[in-house]
Each structure stands twice: as structure tokens, then as C-alpha cells.
Amino acid sequence: xxxxxxxxxxxxxxxxxxxxxxxxxxxxxxxxxxxxxxxxxxxxxxxxxxxxxxxxxxxxxxxxxxxxxxxxxxxxxxxxxxxxxxxxxxxxxxxxxxxxxxxxxxxxxxxxxxxxxxxxxxxxxxxxxxxxxxxxxxxxxxxxxxxxxxxxxxxxxxxxxxxxxxxxxxxxxxxxxxxxxxxxxxxxxxxxxxxxxxxxxxxxxxxxxxxxxxxxxxxxxxxxxxxxxxxxxxxxxxxxxxxxxxxxxxxxxxxxxxxxxxxxxxxxxxxxxxxxxxxxxxxxxxxxxxxxxxxxxxxxxxxxxxxxxxxxxxxxxxxxxxxxxxxxxxxxxxxxxxxxxxx
Amino acid sequence: xxxxxxxxxxxxxxxxxxxxxxxxxxxxxxxxxxxxxxxxxxxxxxxxxxxxxxxxxxxxxxxxxxxxxxxxxxxxxxxxxxxxxxxxxxxxxxxxxxxxxxxxxxxxxxxxxxxxxxxxxxxxxxxxxxxxxxxxxxxxxxxxxxxxxxxxxxxxxxxxxxxxxxxxxxxxxxxxxxxxxxxxxxxxxxxxxxxxxxxxxxxxxxxxxxxxxxxxxxxxxxxxxxxxxxxxxxxxxxxxxxxxxxxxxx
Numbered sequence: 032x033x034x035x036x037x038x039x040x041x042x043x044x045x046x047x048x049x050x051x052x053x054x055x056x057x058x059x060x061x062x063x064x065x066x067x068x069x070x071x072x073x074x075x076x077x078x079x080x081x082x083x084x085x086x087x088x089x090x091x092x093x094x095x096x097x098x099x100x101x102x103x104x105x106x107x108x109x110x111x112x113x114x115x116x117x118x119x120x121x122x123x124x125x126x127x128x129x130x131x132x133x134x135x136x137x138x139x140x141x142x143x144x145x146x147x148x149x150x151x152x153x154x155x156x157x158x159x160x161x162x163x164x165x166x167x168x169x170x171x172x173x174x175x176x177x178x179x180x181x182x183x184x185x186x187x188x189x190x191x192x193x194x195x196x197x198x199x200x201x202x203x204x205x206x207x208x209x210x211x212x213x214x215x216x217x218x219x220x221x222x223x224x225x226x227x228x229x230x231x232x233x234x235x236x237x238x239x240x241x242x243x244x245x246x247x248x249x250x251x252x253x254x255x256x257x258x259x260x261x262x263x264x265x266x267x268x269x270x271x272x273x274x275x276x277x278x279x280x281x282x283x284x285x286x287x288x289x290x291x292x293x294x295x296x297x298x299x300x301x302x303x304x305x306x307x308x309x310x311x312x313x314x315x316x317x318x319x320x321x322x323x324x325x326x327x328x329x330x331x332x333x334x335x336x337x338x339x340x341x342x343x344x345x346x347x348x349x350x351x352x353x354x355x356x357x358x359x360x361x362x363x364x365x366x367x368x369x370x371x372x373x374x
Numbered sequence: 375x376x377x378x379x380x381x382x383x384x385x386x387x388x389x390x391x392x393x394x395x396x397x398x399x400x401x402x403x404x405x406x407x408x409x410x411x412x413x414x415x416x417x418x419x420x421x422x423x424x425x426x427x428x429x430x431x432x433x434x435x436x437x438x439x440x441x442x443x444x445x446x447x448x449x450x451x452x453x454x455x456x457x458x459x460x461x462x463x464x465x466x467x468x469x470x471x472x473x474x475x476x477x478x479x480x481x482x483x484x485x486x487x488x489x490x491x492x493x494x495x496x497x498x499x500x501x502x503x504x505x506x507x508x509x510x511x512x513x514x515x516x517x518x519x520x521x522x523x524x525x526x527x528x529x530x531x532x533x534x535x536x537x538x539x540x541x542x543x544x545x546x547x548x549x550x551x552x553x554x555x556x557x558x559x560x561x562x563x564x565x566x567x568x569x570x571x572x573x574x575x576x577x578x579x580x581x582x583x584x585x586x587x588x589x590x591x592x593x594x595x596x597x598x599x600x601x602x603x604x605x606x607x608x609x610x611x612x613x614x615x616x617x618x619x620x621x622x623x624x
Contacts, residue, residue: 284517
């Protein structure tokens with residue numbers, strides 16, 4: 032069996048996948064990776080399914096030793112990464128030989144970095160998923176001494192890279208009105224869209240605090256509203272009118288009113304905004320929101336086709352002679368999902 | 375106050391991009407809670423392609439769906455049709471319900487906000503313990519965290535608002551109170567409700583074959599016990615803290 036042995040681990044490291052839909056009725060939110068776009072990117076780079084589990088690393092990575100030979104990919108918040116001391120490209124896939132040491136350092140931008148294994152991380156599933164849901168009491172953080180076993184890897188290609196748009200430095204969050212928006216006065220809704228926020232210090236996989244100057248954003252009858260369903264993206268106002276954007280590991284119900292719901296495609300930007308990053312909310316209609324989300328979904332589906340062989344400078348290639356430079360070359364335009372040769 | 379007060383219930387509204395919510399009332403009541411439970415049961419019998427899941431809250435049913443497979447308009451029409459099918463407010467409670475008696479410490483260092491809650495309800499601490507400790511409450515819905523119940527309905531005197539500031543952390547098994555309800559906490563968490571009692575119930579047991587202790591419709595009494603007795607019970611029964619359970623004949 033191949034995998035990665037964890038020699039040291041940052042404090043916020045856990046196995047994540049797309050989470051557990053279907054358990055809202057039991058009080059368990061879907062959870063899963065804070066940045067699911069990073070999961071799709073890793074799946075594209077390794078030509079495998081986006082439902083496989085990867086290692087999520089909050090703020091800082093760790094040190095790993097390869098057991099057996101395996102493929103890896105690195106996505107999400109860019110972190111420093113080396114393999115036996117040689118720098119690795121982020122947003123790319125790499126081959127790791129047995130016994131090699133992978134060191135992943137601090138995030139240079141953003142919050143959550145992801146380490147993917149060819150074949151996915153093959154830990155046991157619970158209620159249909161391998162994702163840790165720590166606030167829900169499911170699973171555990173990954174710590175020193177753990178082994179991350181790799182699943183059966185049907186592919187061989189490595190050395191692919193992906194151009195990734197910056198979602199790690201704040202920016203605009205598209206938001207639609209939701210069933211409690213009408214509890215807020217029109218001028219409060221307008222002011223909310225005009226306000227410049229910064230990510231606050233209270234932030235985790237459940238939600239992210241937004242801070243701003245000036246008065247808070249309160250609803251009428253704020254403290255006596257019936258507890259209602261919560262979905263990821265909901266912007267909840269606590270008692271003092273401070274907004275929290277709730278993420279995939281949020282509670283399933285709550286009584287503090289929600290001013291609106293950030294589009295699913297913009298949630299990675301919320302989760303990945305570092306402390307102090309500037310963020311604004313941009314109201315969009317339901318119709319426009321659906322169109323924006325559909326466009327994003329199509330983009331995610333196109334990711335595997337966008338992965339291209341990394342262009343390397345031969346002078347940087349100390350092991351040049353070990354490369355097979357002619358035979359077995361792959362076309363930059365080949366789509367591994369189309370050709371079927373990798374399945 | 376907008377939609378919530380001006381509309382005739384039941385009302386169907388959007389929840390973000392991918393959800394619709396059918397709400398039977400804007401205040402907690404016995405008929406609206408029964409309506410939500412029964413409507414969800416009926417909906418589960420005839421799910422449309424594209425529906426991901428349904429869940430109930432106190433007086434609402436939530437439908438999560440994939441708008442690329444099922445449009446808002448088509449789902450809304452189906453929900454409207456089902457609403458017109460019968461008088462949901464007159465529906466019976468679900469079958470197979472259970473009754474739990476849960477030993478509970480009120481006040482002391484284990485539940486430090488009893489005095490504050492009693493004061494807000496206009497009672498002495500002893501009166502508050504009598505009142506809360508004799509109320510037979512029902513699981514109105516499961517939510518917030520895994521297997522965590524909202525319980526009600528308590529008398530009018532317990533219609534207390536949430537706190538403006540969050541309590542940073544209450545422990546597993548904490549019994550908290552606001553707006554004529556209790557919540558019994560599954561796991562340590564921050565809350566805006568007041569921590570009035572402490573139980574030894576562990577509601578979510580991921581290591582067990584049946585990980586979820588309670589179901590919507592179950593009934594509970596939080597019976598007052600002395601602090602020393604509670605600690606003994608919790609040590610002897612780390613799963614339920616000495617709680618007993620029996621079937622409710624339907």
C-alpha cells in the first residue's frame with residue numbers, strides 16, 4: 032500500500048471531500064472541504080474523480096514521508112512546498128518516490144491549502160463520507176504519526192499544471208436575498224451592499240466574521256425570531272448586528288436572522304480570505320445568481336481540460352537524464368477523460 | 375416587519391439559490407409543528423428528480439434541490455399542489471415516539487445562568503426549577519448540530535429573548551433556554567441561549583450502530599437532581615447520564 036506518513040502536522044489539518052449531503056434532518060450540515068473548487072482542481076490535475084478525499088491544511092502544512100511511490104497534487108492557498116529540498120510548483124501534480132520527504136510550509140496567500148493523492152486518501156467512510164466534521168463530532172484532525180493511505184491509483188501522468196484565478200485576497204461576494212431578507216429595512220440592505228468589510232479574526236470552517244466601521248446591521252425583532260434552517264453562504268447577524276458568513280460546516284438551524292445568501296461559487300473566496308482581507312457584498316437577483324452559478328459549474332467541469340504540462344527550464348532539471356524526453360510524450364490538448372487510455 | 379407578518383400562511387419562500395422553504399407559521403404552535411412534520415413525511419413519498427434533501431424546522435419544511443435539474447417554478451408548483459391537498463395543521467404526530475426522563479442539575483457552577491433566567495421570568499430560583507423541572511416537552515425539530523433537539527413548548531413566562539452577546543461555550547449535555555423552548559446541546563458550542571441546566575446526555579454517538587439518540591416527536595422531562603447525585607449518575611452512565619426511556623403508546 033502507498034501513502035504518506037505524517038511526520039509533523041499544522042494545527043488545522045483534516046481529511047476532506049465533498050461532505051455528507053442528506054443529513055440536515057439529523058442536524059448535520061454537509062461539511063466537506065472549505066474550498067471545494069480546490070478539490071475539483073486537484074481532481075483535474077490527477078485526472079480522477081472530484082469525490083475523492085484530500086488533505087486540507089489550514090494556514091500551514093506539515094512534513095510527510097512517502098510510503099511507496101505515489102502521485103500528488105497541490106491546490107488551494109499557495110504554500111511553500113519542497114520535495115527532498117527541491118521546490119515544487121503549486122497548482123500542479125508531481126511524482127513522489129518511496130522514502131522522499133515532502134515539506135509544506137505556511138500559506139503565502141489565503142488560508143486553506145490542499146494536498147491530493149493519486150487515488151484519493153482512502154480512510155474509512157462514516158455516513159457516506161471521509162470528511163472530518165469536527166464541530167459535528169465526526170472524525171479527527173490529522174496529527175503527527177498518522178498514515179494517509181492512498182487509494183488505488185489508475186493513472187500515471189504527473190507534471191500537469193493549472194492557471195488559477197486569485198481567490199485568496201478578498202474581493203466581491205455576490206449575494207441573493209433569502210427568506211429573512213425582508214426582516215431588514217431597505218436602507219439597511221442598501222447600506223450592507225455599500226459597506227467595505229474586512230475579514231475579522233473570528234473565522235473557522237463554520238463561518239467567517241466580517242467587520243466594518245459604523246453601526247451594525249440589525250433586523251426588526253431580531254432576538255425573538257423562530258430558529259430556522261441555515262444553508263452555507265447565509266450571512267447571519269448576531270445580536271449586535273455583526274455579519275458572519277456561514278460556510279459548509281455551519282450549524283443546520285439558527286435563530287439569528289440572515290440578511291441574504293452568498294452564491295455557492297463565491298464561498299471559496301470567503302473561506303480563503305486571510306485575516307484583514309477587504310470584501311464587499313454585491314446584491315444580485317435570483318435569476319442572475321442562478322446564471323452566474325451555472326457558468327461557474329460549467330467552468331468547474333472544464334477544469335480537467337485546462338490542465339497543461341508544466342513548462343520547465345532544463346537548467347533547473349538536475350535529473351534531466353532520467354526524463355523520457357521523446358517516447359510517450361503527451362499532447363498538451365489531450366483530454367484524459369476523453370481518450371479513455373488512462374481508465 | 376415585511377413578509378413574515380403580512381403573508382397568509384402557509385407561505386413558500388426561497389433559501390439562497392438552491393432551496394425553497396414552506397413555512398406554516400411565524401410563531402411556534404402545536405398545529406404548525408405538526409403540519410411541518412406531516413408535510414415533510416408526505417413530500418418524502420413523492421420526491422422529484424433534482425431534490426437533494428428535505429428537513430423540518432419548528433414550523434417549516436426546507437427542500438434543497440439542484441436548480442440545474444429542477445427549476446424553482448416547477449418545484450414551487452409541486453409544493454403548492456401538495457399544500458392544497460389537505461389540512462396539514464390537523465395532521466397527527468409521527469408514530470414510534472419515546473418518552474425520556476433526564477436527570478438534570480439546575481443552577482450551581484454546572485449551569486450558571488439559572489438565576490439570571492429565573493429573574494427574567496419573574497421567579498425565584500426554586501420556582502424556576504419547579505417550573506422547568508416539571509415541564510413535559512417534545513422534540514419539535516432536530517437542528518443546529520448533530521442530533522440536537524429544540525424542545526417545547528414552555529409556558530408564556532419562559533418567552534425570554536436570546537442574549538445579545540453569545541456565551542462563548544457551553545458543554546455537551548447543557549440545557550439552555552429561550553423563547554419558550556429548551557435546546558439540549560450535543561457538543562460544546564457557543565450559544566445565545568441561557569445555560570439553566572446540565573444533563574449527562576450524549577445525543578450523538580458516531581461510534582455506535584444507531585448514532586442518533588432522539589427523533590422529532592420524542593418527549594422529555596428534565597427532572598431536578600442534586601449536584602452530587604448528578605455527578606454520580608453521569609459517571610455510572612456516560613452515554614445517558616442516568617436517563618430512562620420508554621415507548622409512547624400511539
